[in-house]
Amino acid sequence: MLHFLVLAPLLFAFLAPILYKNLKSIHTGWFVLVIPLFIFIYLISLLSSVMERPLIEKLDWMPSLGINYDLYVDGLSLLFGLLISGIGSLVIFYSIYYLHKTEKLGHFYLYLQLFITAMLGVVFSDNMFVFYMFWELTSLSSFLLIGFWNHREKSRYGALKSLLITVFGGLSMFAGLVWMSIIVGTSSIRGLIEGSDLITSSPFFIPILVLILLGAFTKSAQFPFHIWLPDAMEAPTPVSAYLHSATMVKAGIYLVARLSLIFAGTDAFFLIVSGFGLLTLCWGSIMAVKQTDLKGILAYSTISQLGMIMAMLGFGTGAAVFAAIFHILNHATFKGSLFMVAGIVDHETGTRDIRRLGGLYSLMPITATLALFGVFSMAGVPLPIFNGFLSKEMFFSAAVHLRNEGAPIYQMVAPYIPFIAVLGSIFTFIYSMILFFKTFTGKLQPSNLERKPHDPPIGMLLSPIVLVVLIVVIALFPGPFNEYLLAPAVAAVMGEASQTKIQFWHGFDNPLKMSLIVLIIGSIAYVLKDKWLHVYDRIPAKWSVTNGYDYLVTGLFNGSKKLTNSYMNGSLTNYFRMIIGFISLIGLFTLFYTNGFAFTWGGASFSFAEFAIALTMMIAAIAIIFTPNRIAAILILGVVGYGLSLLFVFYSAPDLALTQLIVETVTVSLFLLCFYHLPKLKPVKEKTSTKIVNLVISLAFGLLITLIGISSHSSKWFDTISSYFIENSYTLGGGNNIVNVILVDIRGLDTMLEISVLALAALGILAMIKSTKKEDVD
Structure with missing residues (x-):
């Protein structure tokens, strides 16, 4: 059943263009919504059984090559599967009201269903070759989704950037997986984990780790590979809400979490993952403050939040891993709702520029209320109705108690980590306040808006309402989510079951003091932002990572063009x-x-x-x-x-x-x-x-x-192969003519490809003939 569920969106994807073409009176999204919703319901039914023991479903594909379509469902993969299908259902429902029927909905839902299959394949696949196939399929499908409005130059630019960066990381990751497979002697991801001692003791451990982390960092937008994510905001808002809250950017997080049993506990893993995670946290939050586009702020906030999750996974302690898994869930709720709110603002006002917005609370009270819950949860405001505060508090606690670890490297680095965590969180608070107050409070500027603002129809509000309700429910009643979702996921990452109690009040301890420092300093900095924001103007644009990317890619393209023209002279x-x-x-x-x-x-x-x-x-x-x-x-x-x-x-x-x-x-x-x-x-x-x-x-x-x-x-x-053909041609192919059996049966695939080449050549010639005749007529 699970094999079918993973491929169901892919199989149904090819029906989307047909439905769009033949049933124009009904929005195509209504048909597409059924698939992820069914997958979500089915995965919910697996919660109890997966808590007892993981589910394994095997299917032989190419066993002679060690490539089988094996699926593995434990707490970690089930959590991600629920996020992919659950948020996916809400996004599709939201898109029904967001995207007009005049859009190319057949293409849109084909790409989206393709992406859902790719993400489900990533989190459930146990075979590393199949895992890599789905991994790259996420890059391809996200490229198509980001570039959906391909008549826009920025959409094409963002799509190409995301593809180049993530495919580069994917190839690096695949090299690391193959290297581990050679060392351990298996292509099963579970087998690789079981052979972790062979990997960590290998002289090639550091290169393998770097290759794997390149794949994770590029996909999850860690510094300096974060530059693709802001440009991906050119995609339609439903795509942004899906890719950057619960799916695409979480693939790298999933990879690090899944392979933690191999790498965690080593100094290199701690330094690289936590180091880049903390750097990404600070850089993303600092750069988010200077953005003026709603989706731009959310893009850099996503980079920041992903950095925090990655840093906690790098800490490797039970408390840190629990906080990371908890924040993955929380981030999906508040970031998904905020992206949808940004889409509503854009849809109803015609702009996302906060310099043109303001005072929308009075005209869009429901939308503003939804934004309030999402923003305050993202900022970690210490109130018991915001789930983001609970996981942010756990992040602070994990950072503070890191010095209690026995390894010398922890003792050396740990004293500085709480200060870095507070710094990143202060800027997180600032950009969160900018996002809300610059949009919904202050003076209304109707002359700067293309449309008169008002709350959208209930259909467009329903999806963010569901996510905001989840924000509050998780904050008030975290117990069931902990028992059925978080604890099994943490056990899958750590290799052993552990129970962490989630509660709002822990006393006036260091993590609470850190939260209050963030709240106080962040509030002061927000009020005085006009006094210090000009500092950003003094940073030379040529120092940006994006500028370096443009220089590198332009140089490669120009160099390739010159090299090609040097020998492709028509002779x-x-x-x-x-x-x-x-x-x-x-x-x-x-x-x-x-x-x-x-x-x-x-x-x-x-x-x-x-x-x-x-x-x-x-x-x-x-x-x-x-x-x-x-x-x-x-x-x-x-x-x-x-x-x-x-x-x-x-x-x-x-x-x-x-x-x-x-x-x-x-x-x-x-x-x-x-x-x-x-x-x-x-x-x-x-x-x-x-x-x-x-x-x-x-x-x-x-x-x-x-x-x-x-x-x-x-x-x-070596022995000639002719004897093999003589002995087996009749039994394998059922023919007396050995040459015919070789061509049709033993080398059947080769023969089929040769025929395909001839068929393509014939079609090309036919097209040329028809084109020539048309030109003659014209």
Whole structure:
């Protein structure tokens, strides 16, 4: 059942364009909503059983290659699965009212369903090859979603940036996974975890860790790879709400959490993950303060929150991991609601620029109330109705108690971490207040708005209302969420069950003092923001990471273009020189370096007829060089082909001889038909140096083919495969003709691809013919 559920959105995705085309009276989103909602309900039914023991479903796919479609459901994957399907259902419902039916909804829901399948595959896959396939599918589908409004240059730019950065990280991650697989001897992720001792004791542990973390950091927008996420805000708001609250950016978090049993506890893991997490927390929150676009503020706030979660996973303690898992849940609720609120503001006013907004509370009271709960929860305001405060308090507590860990590295770094945590949280509080008060309070500016603001229809409000209700319910009644969601997820990350009590009041301890410091300093800084915000203007733009990315990508594209233009000059002769010359160089070097040439005369005998045919072929081949007429050259070339057919006859291969005769006849006929209409050959004066180069390349290639032929006859490094074909062709293929069985059954995939190539070529020729006829008519 689980295998079908993971692929169900993908299978249904291809129906979305058909439904959109044929049922225009009904919004396509209503049909699409059924799939993630059903998945969510089914996953809810697994909560009790997964608490007792993980669920494993296996399905053989390519067992000979170690690639099977195996799914593994434990507390961690189930939590993420519920977020993917639950938030996905709310986002699709929201999009029904947000996106007009004139949009390309068929494409939109196809991409969205593709993304849902990709994310479900990531969190449930146990085989690393299948995991990587879904991982890259998230990059591809998010590229399509971010660039959905492809008529906008910024959308195309953001989509390409996200694709380049995340695919780079994905390839790095895959290299690390393959490296671990070689060390442990399994492609199962559970198997890799069970063999963690082999990995951590390997001399390649640090390179493996770095490669894995590159994948996690790029996907979860950790500094300096965070630059793709703000540009991804060009996507429609439902996409932003989905990708950046519960799915896309959480994939890297999931990867680090899943592999914590391998890497956690090592100094390198703690320093790299916590270090970059804290840096991302501070950088994201600091940069969010200077943003003027609602979605821009939310983008950098997401970067900041992801940095905090990553830092807690890097701490590696039970309290820190629990806080990280708890904040993953909380972040999905308040960030999802805030993105939807930002979309409502944009939808109803025509702008997201906070410089043009203000005073909307009186005209959009419901929207403003929803924003209030989301913003104050994100800021960690110490009130018992905001779930964000509970997990933020746990973050402070984990940072404070980190010095109690026994490892020397913790003792050395731990004293500074609470100060960094407070710094990042202060700026988090500031941008949260800017987000709310600059939008909903102050003076209304109706002349700066494209539309008269008002609360949207209830359909657009329902999804953020559900998320805000969850914010309050989780804050007031955290027990059931802890028992059924958080505790099993933490047990999956830590490898053992643990219970952490969630409560609002812990006494007047250090974490509460840190929260009060954030509240007081943050409030003062917000009130006085006009006095110090000008500091951002003094930071040179050329120092930005985005500027470095643009410089690197532009340089690569321009360099590639110059390199390509240097040899793609339209000369077929030059192309052949390069291709044949390169093959000759690599082939001869390989033969020499591997000592691959062998020569033995034993067993070789030639009849007079065979020798005469070979001599005729050689004379014909040489004669082609000196023939000034194309037709004559083609006919002489045919002599070589027909001579080869006769040699096949002498070597008792009549079927090959017949095939060669047919191919040669067709080729010669086609050449004659085509070349007859071409202009006559004209003598071309070539430089002596060019003639020498041509001669060297020709001799080198001829020498290579000769050496390969002699060596293949002389060396017997392993048993020939012909005996296998003779013994198994009938039993495997059911045919008496060995050659036919090889082509149709044993090499069936190769033959199918060859036919596909010919079919594509035929379609291309047909398109060219039709295009030519159309041009003639025009």
